[in-house]
Amino acid sequence: MDSPHVESTTSEPPEEGSQAAGVREEEPAAPGVVVDDDDLIMSHLPIDVVARIISFLPYRDAARTQILSSRWRHVTSHPAPLSLDHRDLAWPRYDDHDVAARTTGILASRTVPTRRFSTHVVHLHRHGRRLPPSALRFSATLRLATFAKCQFPEGKPFFFPELRQLGLEDVVISEESLHGVMAGCPVLESLLLTGRSRFECIRINSRSIVSLALRVYTDELVIEDAPLLERLLQVESRVATNLSVVSAPKLETVGCLCDLDFYSKLLAPEPTVLQELSAVSFGKVVRSVKILAINIPSLSIGVLVDLMRCFPCLETLYIQTDKVTGHKNLWQDDVIKSLDIRLKTVVVRKYQGTTSQINLATLFVLNAKMLELMCTKEPNKITSSANK
Amino acid sequence: MEVDKGKGEAEETRKVAEADRDTVTLKSSDGKLFEVSKEAAARLSTVLAGMIAGGSIDDNGTDLKQIGSEALENVVDYCNKHANSIPSAALISSSISFNTAPFKEPEEWERKFVDRLSHDALFDLVEAANFLGMERLLDVTCHKISEMMKGKSPDQIREVFNIKNDYTKEELEEIRQELAWAFYDD
Numbered sequence: 310m311d312s313p314h315v316e317s318t319t320s321e322p323p324e325e326g327s328q329a330a331g332v333r334e335e336e337p338a339a340p341g342v343v344v345d346d347d348d349l350i351m352s353h354l355p356i357d358v359v360a361r362i363i364s365f366l367p368y369r370d371a372a373r374t375q376i377l378s379s380r381w382r383h384v385t386s387h388p389a390p391l392s393l394d395h396r397d398l399a400w401p402r403y404d405d406h407d408v409a410a411r412t413t414g415i416l417a418s419r420t421v422p423t424r425r426f427s428t429h430v431v432h433l434h435r436h437g438r439r440l441p442p443s444a445l446r447f448s449a450t451l452r453l454a455t456f457a458k459c460q461f462p463e464g465k466p467f468f469f470p471e472l473r474q475l476g477l478e479d480v481v482i483s484e485e486s487l488h489g490v491m492a493g494c495p496v497l498e499s500l501l502l503t504g505r506s507r508f509e510c511i512r513i514n515s516r517s518i519v520s521l522a523l524r525v526y527t528d529e530l531v532i533e534d535a536p537l538l539e540r541l542l543q544v545e546s547r548v549a550t551n552l553s554v555v556s557a558p559k560l561e562t563v564g565c566l567c568d569l570d571f572y573s574k575l576l577a578p579e580p581t582v583l584q585e586l587s588a589v590s591f592g593k594v595v596r597s598v599k600i601l602a603i604n605i606p607s608l609s610i611g612v613l614v615d616l617m618r619c620f621p622c623l624e625t626l627y628i629q630t631d632k633v634t635g636h637k638n639l640w641q642d643d644v645i646k647s648l649d650i651r652l653k654t655v656v657v658r659k660y661q662g663t664t665s666q667i668n669l670a671t672l673f674v675l676n677a678k679m680l681e682l683m684c685t686k687e688p689n690k691i692t693s694s695a696n697k
Numbered sequence: 698m699e700v701d702k703g704k705g706e707a708e709e710t711r712k713v714a715e716a717d718r719d720t721v722t723l724k725s726s727d728g729k730l731f732e733v734s735k736e737a738a739a740r741l742s743t744v745l746a747g748m749i750a751g752g753s754i755d756d757n758g759t760d761l762k763q764i765g766s767e768a769l770e771n772v773v774d775y776c777n778k779h780a781n782s783i784p785s786a787a788l789i790s791s792s793i794s795f796n797t798a799p800f801k802e803p804e805e806w807e808r809k810f811v812d813r814l815s816h817d818a819l820f821d822l823v824e825a826a827n828f829l830g831m832e833r834l835l836d837v838t839c840h841k842i843s844e845m846m847k848g849k850s851p852d853q854i855r856e857v858f859n860i861k862n863d864y865t866k867e868e869l870e871e872i873r874q875e876l877a878w879a880f881y882d883d
Contacts, residue, residue, distance in 0.1 A: 354820070354823060354824065354827075355827060358823060358824075358827050358835070358839065361835065361836070361839045362839040362842045362843050362846075363843070364839075364843075365839060365840045365843035365844075366843050366846060366847060367847070369879045370846065370847055370848070372876055372879040373851060373876065373879045373880065374846070374851075374854070375872055375876060376851050376864075376869065376872050376873070376876065376880075377851055377854060377855055377860050377862070378855075378860050378861060378862055378863050378864070379863050379864060379868075381860070382872070
């Protein structure tokens with residue numbers, strides 16, 4: 310061994326058993342005999358296959374393979390994606406400043422193509438929460454990215470040709486930048502967006518998006534063109550009161566539609582003049598949606614009828630409400646009776662047996678002809694009763 | 698036609714008459730024949746899919762001169778197992794997972810499949826998967842090899858994979874400095 314001081318830093322005991330179990334030991338070379346045909350196994354493999362093997366290693370292990378032999382150094386500089394996770398970069402003896410310097414060192418080092426990159430922004434830039442430009446340098450190969458707790462750069466071009474999954478968690482980002490990000494990810498399949506930024510209108514235009522999960526304040530959410538969108542999830546009740554869908558032919562799951570302003574309206578000077586939730590305005594009847602969740606504290610019968618008309622092929626409905634307004638005996642409402650409700654499963658969440666909730670449950674039991682399961686969920690337990 | 702689960706048959710005993718079969722016959726470099734479901738082969742291997750679509754499949758055994766019989770047996774075995782396995786919840790799940798890479802972790806049976814392989818057989822299988830354009834099998838086998846490397850010192854990895862250190866002392870020192878962050882805290 311040429312450099313014992315290097316190797317002495319990596320002194321983990323061999324993992325007995327864990328990898329030896331299914332692996333036959335290689336014939337050991339006789340001690341002292343130099344094996345000329347070195348790199349016997351790896352030398353057969355094409356370089357992109359070796360790069361693929363390395364891509365499954367944590368970033369640190371991957372980087373360390375450079376020291377194995379000159380061929381491995383060559384492989385590691387080969388443009389194959391690597392994985393980098395800040396949890397692999399455990400430097401307990403360093404303070405943030407050192408970690409920042411070292412992370413910057415990694416970013417600047419030769420092993421840039423990255424399969425997975427995760428680090429706290431404080432590690433990147435100690436005295437600011439702006440996302441530094443270097444964080445975007447992996448853009449050509451990155452397939453999954455999460456940016457969290459930072460301010461997103463404004464007016465910077467954002468192009469991730471390979472990115473499939475993007476999380477923007479607690480980021481500060483402008484409407485314009487958000488739309489720029491989506492435009493710059495031509496194969497993006499999943500987007501998670503959370504944060505305190507307040508948007509006026511989020512417009513979704515993506516030929517590739519399948520899943521969209523939001524937890525932000527926005528006055529309006531417009532799905533303009535999303536031919537592959539299947540799931541629209543609004544995590545927690547912070548989201549748009551106005552959702553419109555122009556084109557999303559594959560949309561199957563919609564939830565949770567919430568009346569965001571309900572509680573602020575309650576605090577208004579004239580709390581009795583509650584405006585109705587104008588939750589959903591769909592360009593047309595949406596037959597693709599099968600699962601819907603709603604959380605509307607004060608649900609008017611009109612809104613419910615609109616929803617049932619809007620989603621005629623609904624199979625599962627999750628519903629959470631404190632009060633239902635309308636006919637005294639809802640199930641006798643003529644409009645309700647005229648509807649063709651095809652629901653198979655109804656789940657009433659936070660069920661406390663109020664008159665409104667009983668009313669609602671009765672409505673579905675009597676009018677949903679195909680109902681198979683009515684499920685009431687109390688805050689801490691589940692009870693259910695089969696209807697058919 | 699019964700699917701041959703990997704046992705090679707002598708060429709001369711094989712008589713193939715059906716024109717429209719639901720299996721394809723593959724011939725290893727050492728002349729052994731294997732049968733595999735056409736559907737599974739086309740689904741799992743871009744190369745075989747291309748050959749099937751292009752009509753270049755030989756009913757008497759399509760020559761795969763680059764693949765030895767042991768590796769081909771494993772390829773065929775993998776295809777058959779894959780055809781029979783029920784996709785796990787993880788593979789068909791519609792839930793969003795933002796913290797996993799697009800690579801799906803190996804299934805239990807896939808783990809067992811690669812775990813039982815000898816060192817040589819595993820690497821031969823990697824080569825065969827690469828040659829046949831079997832993306833998933835390549836991922837599963839490469840993932841297995843990466844697990845064998847994980848957490849090991851360079852010396853240990855060199856030993857397991859028989860890699861010769863061809864660096865000079867100066868070169869090693871240079872790399873060690875460049876990668877100080879990666880070697881710091883073991």
